[in-house]
Amino acid sequence: MSDVTVLPPPERTAVSLRPARLRPSDLLRLGGTGLRARPLRAVLSALGIAIGIAAMTAVVGISSSSQADLDRALAALGTNMLTVAPGQTMFGKEAKLPDESVAMIRRIGPVQSATATASVDDAHVYRTDKVPAGQTGGIGVVAAQLDLLKTVGASLASGTWLNAATARYPAVVLGSDTARRLGNVPAVYMQGRWWTVVGVLAPVPLAPELNSSALVGWAAAATYLGFDGHPTTVYARAVEAQVEAVRAVLAPTANPENPNEVKVSRPSDALAAHRAANATFTALLLGLGAVALLVGGIGVANTMVISVLERRAEIGLRRSLGATKGQVRTQFVAESLLLSLLGGAGGVLLGYLVTGAYATSQDWPTVVPLWALAGGVGATVVIGAIAGLYPAIRAARLAPTEALAAA
Structure with missing residues (x-):
């Protein structure tokens, strides 16, 4: 009799009726x-x-x-620019802004930039040294800080702007109207000294007073023209949404002791538009x-x-x-x-x-x-x-x- 091999029963596999999940x-x-x-x-x-x-x-x-x-x-129209100027004292005299007013205004949080100019009243500009002293032509001499162009949105028609070197020496930048009156001159005569013309400004819509001015460095004005260091106009650019808030604190910031002696411009009508x-x-x-x-x-x-x-x-x-x-x-x-x-x-x-x-x-x-x-x-x-x-x-x-x- 042959050997018979008995196989074990097959294992039962459990079949799941649950549907497969989609990964x-x-x-x-x-x-x-x-x-x-x-x-x-x-x-x-x-x-x-x-x-x-x-x-x-x-x-x-x-x-x-x-x-x-x-x-x-609209930014070119100065929607976010404010100006600060000295007013009058309680006795009706011309007030002065403190020397450090620009530095204090720059500390205001929403203020993006601030710069200043100062009128040098005793100085006059002449084409040559032969022009009579009384014929000033209405040209004002203005001491300017180096960051003026950026703040007021000005540009140069020719030449260069004042820098850390030329601002200490007899160098001048002429406004557009001033250059047209004096003509193409390499130098102008001021206070018994020749000043080299290093540049000419293009017309400045936001600060038209600069067009009829001759701008010199802050340090040069103090050295050669007897400038006392007090700014006469401060230009400040602020975050547009905070212009009104900045305006409210400009006067007490510029002159904490006498805020009532400070004039601050109102925001531009273009801001509302x-x-x-x-x-x-x-x-x-x-x-x-x-x-x-x-x-x-x-x-x-x-x-x-x-x-x-x-x-x-x-x-x-x-x-x-x-x-x-x-x-x-x-x-x-x-x-x-x-x-x-x-x-x-x-x-x-x-x-x-x-x-x-x-x-x-x-x-x-x-x-x-x-x-x-x-x-x-x-x-x-x-x-x-x-x-x-x-x-x-x-x-x-x-x-x-x-x-x-x-x-």
């Missing part, structure tokens, strides 16, 4: 597969979203660039952005609804193979998110390029707010998720037999 990577591939299966529809749908977001980004960017150009023009323009631009940008996002969301919803109608067979097959309603719902939401993300990113890029091209053609600064770039993509994704939710729920509700029979 994020699986969900991403599944959503991408749905888009790749219909590339033309996906491209056209993403393009529709991109055009809407590009329109929003371009409108916001062009409006912001236009606003930046307006801000630049600037703020009104900013408020109008903000409301316009919010309205246009909301409309563009709404259009993009409708496009996503339309695309996903059509996708559900066309893919009933796929939905029924997946349900028959064990996919849950939640998995089907998540799949369509993922496709909607991917579609929105692609369209939003492409739209933001396209809108930025359009803004740059248009702003360059108008000689504007290219300004696209960060909130428009990030908000365009982020809001599109959120809108896409909301818009894709109804089609996803509709797809999940399809019974397997109904979906397969309809296919």
Whole structure:
């Protein structure tokens, strides 16, 4: 009798009836597969979203660039510049600002820059030493600090501005009107001394008194012209939103002992116009952005609804193979998110390029707010998720037999 080998009974393997979970990577591939299966529809749908977001980004960017150009023009009008000058004492005499008034004003937090000039009343400018003393031509001699040009927004028509070296010696910069009166001269005569002309200012809209002046260094005025060091005009630039607050503390800061002897200019009327323009631009940008996002969301919803109608067979097959309603719902939401993300990113890029091209053609600064770039993509994704939710729920509700029979 042959030997018979008895095999042990096969081990029983437990079969789980629970559906497999979709990992994020699986969900991403599944959503991408749905888009790749219909590339033309996906491209056209993403393009529709991109055009809407590009329109929003371009409108916001062009409006912001236009606003930046307006801000630049209004800044040239001195919307944030205040001037401080000595007033009168209680006895009606001309007051004086302390020597350290500029340094104290610079310590005010919102003040961005401060500088000063001082009229040297006893000095006069002549074309040559042969001109009679009484024929001054109305040209004033002004001692100027080195940072004057930056604060008052002035520029040079020719030559150079005073520096740490020339401000100590007989060197002078002529205002635009002064240069026109004296002509093209290499030097002028002041207080029995020849002063070398090192530069000529272009017209200064924010400080027109400089146009008819001859400007010398602070130290040179003290050395050669008997200047006592007291400023007669202080120019201060402040943070635009804090101009009124700065104005309120300028007088007691410039002259703490006698603040009533200080005159402070009021803010420019252009400041109110600037703020009104900013408020109008903000409301316009919010309205246009909301409309563009709404259009993009409708496009996503339309695309996903059509996708559900066309893919009933796929939905029924997946349900028959064990996919849950939640998995089907998540799949369509993922496709909607991917579609929105692609369209939003492409739209933001396209809108930025359009803004740059248009702003360059108008000689504007290219300004696209960060909130428009990030908000365009982020809001599109959120809108896409909301818009894709109804089609996803509709797809999940399809019974397997109904979906397969309809296919």
